[in-house]
Amino acid sequence: MNRKQDIRERLTNARQRTLRMLDEIPPEFLTRRVHDFYSPVGWHFGHIARTEEYWVCRALRDPLRDEALGFLFADLPTNPKENRANLPLKEKIVDYMRDTREHSLRALEAQDLNVHDPLLADGFAWEFAFQHECQHQETITELQCLIQREIGPQERPEPHIWVQGIKPQMSDVVAGTFVMGTDWQHAYDNEKPAHEVTVAPFKIGRSPVTAFEWSEFIKDRGYETDSLWSENGRAWRDEEKATRPEYWHVDDGGHFIYGPTGLRAIHPDEPVASVSWHEAQAFAQWRGARLPTEEERELIAHGASPRTVAPREGPDPVSATDGVGELLACIWEWTCSPFMPYHGFEAFPYDGYSLTHMDGRHYVCRGGSWATSAPILRPTFRNWYLPGYRQGFLGLRLAADN
Numbered sequence: 131m132n133r134k135q136d137i138r139e140r141l142t143n144a145r146q147r148t149l150r151m152l153d154e155i156p157p158e159f160l161t162r163r164v165h166d167f168y169s170p171v172g173w174h175f176g177h178i179a180r181t182e183e184y185w186v187c188r189a190l191r192d193p194l195r196d197e198a199l200g201f202l203f204a205d206l207p208t209n210p211k212e213n214r215a216n217l218p219l220k221e222k223i224v225d226y227m228r229d230t231r232e233h234s235l236r237a238l239e240a241q242d243l244n245v246h247d248p249l250l251a252d253g254f255a256w257e258f259a260f261q262h263e264c265q266h267q268e269t270i271t272e273l274q275c276l277i278q279r280e281i282g283p284q285e286r287p288e289p290h291i292w293v294q295g296i297k298p299q300m301s302d303v304v305a306g307t308f309v310m311g312t313d314w315q316h317a318y319d320n321e322k323p324a325h326e327v328t329v330a331p332f333k334i335g336r337s338p339v340t341a342f343e344w345s346e347f348i349k350d351r352g353y354e355t356d357s358l359w360s361e362n363g364r365a366w367r368d369e370e371k372a373t374r375p376e377y378w379h380v381d382d383g384g385h386f387i388y389g390p391t392g393l394r395a396i397h398p399d400e401p402v403a404s405v406s407w408h409e410a411q412a413f414a415q416w417r418g419a420r421l422p423t424e425e426e427r428e429l430i431a432h433g434a435s436p437r438t439v440a441p442r443e444g445p446d447p448v449s450a451t452d453g454v455g456e457l458l459a460c461i462w463e464w465t466c467s468p469f470m471p472y473h474g475f476e477a478f479p480y481d482g483y484s485l486t487h488m489d490g491r492h493y494v495c496r497g498g499s500w501a502t503s504a505p506i507l508r509p510t511f512r513n514w515y516l517p518g519y520r521q522g523f524l525g526l527r528l529a530a531d532n
């Protein structure tokens with residue numbers, strides 16, 4: 131298959147899934163903000179189209195064809211989230227998605243990709259738009275969970291029995307030198323350049339921390355034990371009145387959580403999710419362990435194959451393995467590393483994707499979740515959030531010095 135055909139097919143497949151997701155959203159929720167952190171879900175669909183249009187037009191030095199929609203769907207400080215609820219009707223958003231896509235594919239057809247211009251070479255702008263669309267599919271899944279929470283339980287699912295979970299175990303990892311990051315042209319700027327890193331021996335959890343383990347932390351008054359929390363962590367906990375993962379619903383009958391299609395029972399062995407970096411740090415303290423560094427987490431991820439690449443309704447329970455498992459496509463895992471540039475980093479194609487977040491305040495997550503689209507599942511992929519953020523599919527894996 132030639133390069134253009136490959137790009138076209140992947141864009142088309144991604145778009146089919148995006149449109150299926152759009153049809154799953156109850157229409158009354160398209161313009162509604164269900165959480166302070168998020169834009170209304172309808173905005174994301176226009177934003178996917180606008181981003182593709184913007185980078186293709188920029189690569190071709192063409193003006194945007196619809197300035198007004200181009201601004202409405204831009205993720206810019208001048209267009210804050212509270213301004214994004216005033217959306218056109220769904221049909222108009224779908225028209226905009228179709229028009230911009232047709233323009234983009236016509237431009238791809240006409241363009242020579244064997245050129246030096248970095249926005250055009252090997253179809254960079256289209257590849258960037260493709261990965262961006264995949265990323266927003268996960269954000270849309272997060273919003274689907276929040277919408278289900280807003281709708282409330284339609285029926286009560288059968289709870290899982292929570293008497294015991296799998297026994298947490300650690301594996302030894304020997305010291306080693308490996309190539310961290312990548313020089314792959316279509317990787318994000320923050321993954322580059324590839325560089326050698328030497329890691330001292332360490333221990334790493336064979337699986338992410340499970341929901342059952344987290345319930346033991348709660349039972350042991352982990353949230354109330356000040357000594358487990360940093361000063362900032364305590365301030366965050368008190369402000370948020372955090373007593374358990376944000377999306378848990380616990381009653382006498384069991385543990386439940388909202389998934390993209392409604393309330394479901396939490397399996398005791400599934401990875402805990404929707405915990406902040408502060409909570410993850412306190413949990414690690416409680417267990418006498420620590421969060422892995424980003425280097426350690428990438429070292430073990432190289433060579434890992436995702437257990438499944440298709441996004442699904444929720445995480446599978448983790449399994450007891452001989453080695454280290456569930457490294458990709460299970461849950462995003464917090465590391466103890468702030469999101470910083472690698473030596474030789476160059477912001478591309480713009481500062482706003484990575485550089486503006488490299489301020490020492492954001493922490494890196496690795497691995498990808500059950501809701502992450504396949505092209506993002508790579509060992510070098512870096513995700514990052516502020517330490518108080520816990521609305522994504524975020525969990526943790528423990529590490530310790532050896």
Ligand SMILES: [Fe+2]
Binds near residue numbers: 262
């Ligand atoms: Fe975006």
